[in-house]
Amino acid sequence: GAGVSQSPRYKVAKRGQDVALRCDPISGHVSLFWYQQALGQGPEFLTYFQNEAQLDKSGLPSDRFFAERPEGSVSTLKIQRTQQEDSAVYLCASSRDRATEQYFGPGTRLTVT
Amino acid sequence: KNEVEQSPQNLTAQEGEFITINCSYSVGISALHWLQQHPGGGIVSLFMLSSGKKKHGRLIATINIQEKHSSLHITASHPRDSAVYICALPPPNTGNQFYFGTGTSLTVIP
Numbered sequence: 001g002a003g004v005s006q007s008p009r010y011k012v013a014k015r016g017q018d019v020a021l022r023c024d025p026i027s028g029h030v031s032l033f034w035y036q037q038a039l040g041q042g043p044e045f046l047t048y049f050q051n052e053a054q055l056d057k058s059g060l061p062s063d064r065f066f067a068e069r070p071e072g073s074v075s076t077l078k079i080q081r082t083q084q085e086d087s088a089v090y091l092c093a094s095s096r097d098r099a100t101e102q103y104f105g106p107g108t109r110l111t112v113t
Numbered sequence: 114k115n116e117v118e119q120s121p122q123n124l125t126a127q128e129g130e131f132i133t134i135n136c137s138y139s140v141g142i143s144a145l146h147w148l149q150q151h152p153g154g155g156i157v158s159l160f161m162l163s164s165g166k167k168k169h170g171r172l173i174a175t176i177n178i179q180e181k182h183s184s185l186h187i188t189a190s191h192p193r194d195s196a197v198y199i200c201a202l203p204p205p206n207t208g209n210q211f212y213f214g215t216g217t218s219l220t221v222i223p
Contacts, residue, residue: 033210042199043156045210056209091156098204101146102211106155 002026004105006092012111013082021077021108025094032075033102034067035091043091049075050098082112116140116207119200119214126221132187134217136200139181140207147174147185148199150216156199159185190221 005024013019025032030051035043036059045059051072060067064083069075079086089109093102117138126132136145144163150156160167160174162183167174171190176183187194200214 035211042213042215043211044213048209059210093156098209099144101158101161102203103158104148104156 004092004094004103006090006105006108008108009106010109010111012113015082015084015112017082018078018080019082019110021079021090021110023075023077023092023094023105025073025075025092026103027073029094029096029103030072031095031098031100031102032069033093033095034075034077035093036061037089037091037107039088046077046090048098079110082110084112086110087112116212117200117202117214119198119217121217122215123218124220126190126219128191128221128223130190130221132190132194132219132221134185134198134200134219136183136185136214137181138183138200138202138212140202140212141181142178142202142206144203145176145183146201146203146211147183148201150197150199152196159198161203187219190219192221192223195220 007022032049034046037043047067048056049069064080066078089107091107092105095102120135147159148156171188173186197216199216202212
């Protein structure tokens, strides 16, 4: 079966624009994670879903960041009023459950100009 | 956040050399992941291990849960092994998130 997919792969936004990043997890995976990876850094946790429930959003850096997974499969990470410091690769990962191996998507590289 | 420490940060090796990357952590865990990330690429899980040793091709991972230490070894290194290798601690011992090491950037020269 297909792995985790993300779209778009690359996004350039002007400062102040809103963006939406999509993640299609592996079918049947209950857990879904979003991470932010700045250039030259390791991934940083943003948020975690179990099915449609967002159980942990402690890593979201500000209230401009919003994530949803309304039907427990596809997830969208939305960033409002983008700032230059939001430029990063946004990674999505899914797993059968929280404690099992995570499968990562290719990431969306966001550049805010 | 320094729950996971990796060394070295950067590593350059000649093709064919034996490579070791080390990971030390401070949180009690039941398993640990080694991940690989190629430049501009996504993250691939290499190993998830909870004890002893695992081997996959030229890659070997070991872990000592009591000493809170893990190593990733690459035998007969090849330029295609050039990537960032990341040690990561998974849930649930870490809450809901992975704790990632800062990564080791490996360059293998032909």
